[in-house]
Amino acid sequence: MNANVQAVKTPLGPRLRALPPVVWMLVVLALVFSITTPQYFALANLRNILVQSSALMILAFAQTLIVLTQGTDLSLGAQASLVTVLWVSLAKAGINIYLAATLSVCATVIVGMCNGLLVSKGKIPPFIATFGMQNVVSSIALLTTAGSSIYFSHYIFQFVTETRFLFVPLPVWIAALMFALTWLLLYRTKFGVNIFGLGGNPEALVLAGVNTVKSYVKVYAYAGFLAGICGLITACRVESGQPVVGMGWEFEAVAATLLGGTSLREGRGGISGTIAGVLLLTVLRNGLNVSGISAMYQNAIIGVIVMLAIVIDAMVRRVRGD
């Protein structure tokens, strides 16, 4: 009977119902803002939302992989800041801009590898290990610039932020590329299988002969790579090196991950939901800005809505029996 069952495509209705609840919340939120704010659905604003979300999007993909292994990487925001600082200061020192970019990303990959070693070899809980790393990394970033922002002018910054390809700005394309790469790694390679294994049943990996230390190091290093790309995009946007620009982004990335349906336990979830999670956060902030709500209220509103969203998500999943 099975061959037949597998051959039949699931009809659209159940497939829509199987979407993570956050997708529906996103739709509802967008509708609310489009009613309260004229011109909300203007092409410019939509494009704006996508551009605003692209840096966080890349960071959230990194965070999702870490959360899938039952960890959290609190150093991701600091890593992004470090890359902006390193890139600009290396370029300022006369190094070729592309080489400088590559070197900066290498630095965060190394930071990620250290995270992975601390977690696997050092057996330090990820929350603590990466919290320590966050402090170290953000100190390095501050020391590099003596505490202030550093500026540098190069046409590449404007090129990245202003180029459009098929009406879509380059940062969005970069985020899409990172999605494709991460998706491929997660679902079509051994690297991805091991990520689900680390979160779901590390014992099973050991018995299958997997070197789990290596697997942890790889995941955290890849997260470092993504944080590096996020830092590069950010540097282009702010056209400078800013040692604290990414402060707190790691938590927004965790929120987006959880909103997207990835669980902090047993390796459940994936990166597709994370897109919706990031968009939800960005749409909220953008909508509140466009509606002219004071920045002092914004954080509280976002906090409450995120909590509501998580509760609704949990309830929907319980009803569905996921």
Added chain:
Amino acid sequence: MDTILTAHGISKLFPGVKALDSVDFDLRAGEVHILVGENGAGKSTLSKCLLGAYIPEEGEIVFQGETMHFQSARDALEKGIAAVYQEFTLVPYLNVAQNIFLNREYKTKLGLTDHKRMEQEARALLKTLNCDYINVTQMVKKLSVAQQQMVEIAKALSFRPRVIIFDEPTATLSEREICSLFEQIHKLKAAGIGIVYVSHRMQEFARIGDRITILRDGKKIATVGIYEKTSEQLVNMMVGRDISQVYHRSENQRGGIALKTTALCDKAGRVKNVNIHVRHGEIVGVAGLVGAGRTELAKLIFGIDPIASGTLEIDGKQLTGKHTPLRMVKYNVGMVCEDRKRQGLALKDSIAWNIMAVSLRRYFPRQFINHKKMYGICGEYRKKFRIASPDIYRPCRLLSGGNQQKVVLAKWLSNNPEIIIFDEPTRGIDVGAKMEIYALMDQLAVEGKAILMISSELPEVIGMSDRIYVMYNGSIVNECVRGSGDFNAEAIGAMMLGIKEGSCCEC
């Protein structure tokens, strides 16, 4: 039959204990060789030495004529010795095929994993196990325990092993699932694969075993053919002392009705119109298949799940108002849960804190805890229940199953309950500890306590109970009193199945 695996003089040391003391073992192609022994006798240690998870200090392992020096389970697996562990080694959010080929993923020319090929081969493997109803693209998380075990077996088979070691495979399965597992084992046997089968359950031995090796205190006692010894003799060999009777009941007086339910129903429809009663000084058994609603009934009585309709009386007084476990404890009711590791104990906490978990309020009504007094009380319980541990400060996770269960019992009995519900009181513990628990239950009945016992081991229910309620599909279908004509395994077994025929399978 040829011998394919031999172990000579295997010794394994752990800090402070000699877990195995020059044990010999041999396995022939196409046989099921059962390893039995009490907890701590060394059966798991021996099987782990055979499959490379432990490296023995002394002795050699000869596999297919070659001396082996395994460094890891993976080594042994590649040589052809596979294992199906008690705790599953599956990753919940990977699909069946990905789990079977974990760390041996096929790759396409681009270096990506070849899903199609893995799924095809997984499907073929499951087909040889007659499990083609398992969808290979399904997440393992969504499969039933029995299906997961089949995947586990398929995974072991994918290495084309000559030997498979099963470590207590039936611990979490229902009778129907056990039958299909045994069918698979018979097939593997027929294919010439040697099987090492570690188990506690005596009643399974004759159904699948060829030979039995008995271990006690790390030493091999004997290897015998399956029909050479009676189960009583086997138990004697395992425990090392003579056991005239496993189930012993003393003469005692019955008192008034302690617990009575009238037309009790739950919300999910898994308990329907249940009328039962238990007298003081009486042990009442509840028999039924897994899923018949036995545990649900116990949870309902103890206030874990809400009652939909019906009433509950304790010592003739109808229970009104809020019905919670805490309230039941105050009414002097205790419940030994089915899953001691998750519900019965705080595994990381010490024996003492676990024993005190329920009765703290009783001993220290003024909230402040006198540690000297507390440890004194717990020390007495350790002696009284013969909990095998040098002290009471040790975390419970370090204890064997039998000793953990004794801690659970001490926890409830220290609160001096009048009514005790036992849900699977002897699951996964060895014969010696079982007998101690039976003796304790008997003593409790003599003291006039009312005991409701739920168990899937029919011999135990029949051996210990004064009366048995048979549950089928959520309802009580029969009540059998000790001494009456239908108080035997055949009759009760048939009632449990809801039919009047014999057993459910031919194996």
